[in-house]
Amino acid sequence: MEAGSGSPALPGGEAHAGLEEEYALEAFDHREGYCRKLGHYVRFSYCRRRPEDFGPPRGEAAPLPCGRVADCWFERLPVEAYLRSNYSAEELKMILAPPPAKLDSILEILARLKAEAGS
Secondary structure, X not given: OOOOOOOOOOOOHHHHOOOOOOOOOOOOOOOEEEEOOOOEEEEHHHHOOOHHHHOOOOOOOOOOOOOOHHHHHOOOOOHHHHHHHHOOXXXXXXXXXXXXXXXXXXXXXXXXXXXXXXX
C-alpha cells in the first residue's frame, strides 16, 4: 500500500517491496511460525483466522486474519502481497486496526457476563 493512497500501510512492506504476485488464500497454510501472543508455534492457517472465527460458521464472509499477521510473518513470507491478493482495502483496514485496550476488553467481557447473568 503506497503512502497517500488511503490504504493501510502494511508492516514489513520494505522487505518485500515491489512484489505484485497473486497468492491463493491457502498458499502458506503449511508454514509454521512462532506466535508471540500464544507462546508457541502455529501454522499460518491458524493466523489467517481470528480466534472468534473458530466457532460455528457466521454467514458467507470468510474469516479475517489475526491483526498481528503482518508483524509476525513479514520476515518469512511475502505477507504484504498475500494480504493484498486476498483481502479488499476495507478488509485490510479491519485486519490492521489497532486492538482494543486491555481494560476496554475486560469491561466489555464483564458487561456481557452481567447481561447474561441477568437474563
